[in-house]
Amino acid sequence: MAWFVNGxxxxxxxxxxxxxxxxxxxxxDANEVRAAIIEEGLREAGYRELVRVSATTGLVAAIEQHDPxxxxxxxxxxxxxxxxxxxxxxxxIRRPITMFVDQSDSASIEAAVEAGVSAYIVDGLKKExxxxxxxxxxxxxxxxxxxxxxxxxxxxxxxxxxxVDRAKGxxxxxxxxxxxxxxxxxxxxxxxxxxxxxxxxxxxxxxxEVLK
Amino acid sequence: xxxxxxxxxxxxxxDCALVVLAKDEGFAETEGLNLExxxxxxxxxxxxxxxxxxxxxxxxxxPMALASTLGIGGVRAPMAIPMALNLDGFAVxxxxxxxxxxxxxAEGDLADPDVSARALAALVARRSAAGLxxxxxxxVFGYSSHTYLxxxxxxxxxxxxxxxxxxxxxxxxxxxxxxxSGRIDGFCASAPWNSAxxxxxxxxxxxxxxxxxxxxxxxxxxxxxDDAERRAAAVAKxxxxxxxxxxxxxxxxxxxxxAHHLSAPDRLALPVDVLEPILRFEIRQGAGRPPRQIxxxxxxxxxxxRPEPAHADRILDGMAMAGQAVPDEEMRALAxxxxxxxxxxxxxx
Numbered sequence: 190m191a192w193f194v195n196g197x198x199x200x201x202x203x204x205x206x207x208x209x210x211x212x213x214x215x216x217x218d219a220n221e222v223r224a225a226i227i228e229e230g231l232r233e234a235g236y237r238e239l240v241r242v243s244a245t246t247g248l249v250a251a252i253e254q255h256d257p258x259x260x261x262x263x264x265x266x267x268x269x270x271x272x273x274x275x276x277x278x279x280x281x282i283r284r285p286i287t288m289f290v291d292q293s294d295s296a297s298i299e300a301a302v303e304a305g306v307s308a309y310i311v312d313g314l315k316k317e318x319x320x321x322x323x324x325x326x327x328x329x330x331x332x333x334x335x336x337x338x339x340x341x342x343x344x345x346x347x348x349x350x351x352x353v354d355r356a357k358g359x360x361x362x363x364x365x366x367x368x369x370x371x372x373x374x375x376x377x378x379x380x381x382x383x384x385x386x387x388x389x390x391x392x393x394x395x396x397x398e399v400l401k
Numbered sequence: 402x403x404x405x406x407x408x409x410x411x412x413x414x415x416d417c418a419l420v421v422l423a424k425d426e427g428f429a430e431t432e433g434l435n436l437e438x439x440x441x442x443x444x445x446x447x448x449x450x451x452x453x454x455x456x457x458x459x460x461x462x463x464p465m466a467l468a469s470t471l472g473i474g475g476v477r478a479p480m481a482i483p484m485a486l487n488l489d490g491f492a493v494x495x496x497x498x499x500x501x502x503x504x505x506x507a508e509g510d511l512a513d514p515d516v517s518a519r520a521l522a523a524l525v526a527r528r529s530a531a532g533l534x535x536x537x538x539x540x541v542f543g544y545s546s547h548t549y550l551x552x553x554x555x556x557x558x559x560x561x562x563x564x565x566x567x568x569x570x571x572x573x574x575x576x577x578x579x580x581x582s583g584r585i586d587g588f589c590a591s592a593p594w595n596s597a598x599x600x601x602x603x604x605x606x607x608x609x610x611x612x613x614x615x616x617x618x619x620x621x622x623x624x625x626x627d628d629a630e631r632r633a634a635a636v637a638k639x640x641x642x643x644x645x646x647x648x649x650x651x652x653x654x655x656x657x658x659x660a661h662h663l664s665a666p667d668r669l670a671l672p673v674d675v676l677e678p679i680l681r682f683e684i685r686q687g688a689g690r691p692p693r694q695i696x697x698x699x700x701x702x703x704x705x706x707r708p709e710p711a712h713a714d715r716i717l718d719g720m721a722m723a724g725q726a727v728p729d730e731e732m733r734a735l736a737x738x739x740x741x742x743x744x745x746x747x748x749x750x
Binding site for chain 1: 569571575
């Protein structure tokens, strides 16, 4: 997965800089690929005790079992509300958990919410130890979103190319043109009507269906 | 008139209705608003997205608005309440198996909250004596009228939520599944989730909040506290659209269309036949009992929407009862200021 490492603004490796972060981190994300990307990011940042949970139910049980120091959770996961109040409600959770909010740093709250991730810490953990974890998650969430957008774009480009090819075939048949001539005609029509090539293609396909 | 774009977040519940109707019946448009409604999966998301201005306004639990303004529970995000979105409309539903046990243990009419609470206490005692695990009840959020209703009801028989009965937080749309799977024995949620559990044949309603008290504060419309000052014109426009939606929603002739709007895939995504009876106040009870007529089961009328500073005191009492806060006079004064009668729209025709 080398493509993620490119340009990712990972924090300095805490292991190499001598501050070994002996923290257990629970990653709650139903999206397996993204969870793997986050895990990889945290591992690269020097964290060793990482647990991935994909189930939106049974979060209480997972926390009881793993007793994490930090929980990072996808904002699309409905169990987030349960997590927020777990310290209020469960006598089985040994240490209170609260949402990580650094009131002195509103930019990082904003970056996290916009990236779609939230982090919870057990009572007493210093916020300095939390910042690099949150930063890593934010950059990985953003990297994943960018990748997904690129994939969507590639898909829609492929879809458009298929439509243009179909329209080209129709024009070739109906007007007895070569492939190059048919394509040139489509392009010329698009330019004359100031429309996108794919829109002209769609019109031709629709017209051909109607006139069949 | 130029159009103002507003993003408003909501949770899929009957009490998000006035925001939905403001858009779907065109009241917002008349006010020059282009409303974009965004369905959310958690109350925490509504709070945080409002806080970072991904939302302009949101449909939230009144107790959560107070908790975030006061910074109770770690997150501080000051909010202003220019209007409520409903009163009442929540109820407690238990699994059919627990309902049968309560029926057997009831000394008197189970419809009486005192009787049902004592039956539950008897069940808790039996399970404890038999070495069975404690019962688990859920509410939709920690800081919610739902939690406080559970506390008050259980308290009638000396039970303490979180002590004699395990407590979990389950977001409204997940309550039915949690009950069906046996993960929880009962839950307190707003409409339509009690009816949804009954309609699925896995739950029976034990009590509605109106059985204990009427005019219970529930959901409110919130803005960021600073935005409520800076964007007074936008607050007023949305407020007027919601008041018009309130007039429309309280006309019984509109019920079928009302149910249709709520059932849409990007709203509640539930069948009309689950929603329409609720809007007619014919509440499904389950366990072979006929639907129960509860007049004004959920209130949407104009008087219900007035932001009442007195509600802050009732909510803080609830927090105190649930062990969430120790309210002093200073906290109470701050909490009352979250409700903003001065921002309640006037003169909407």
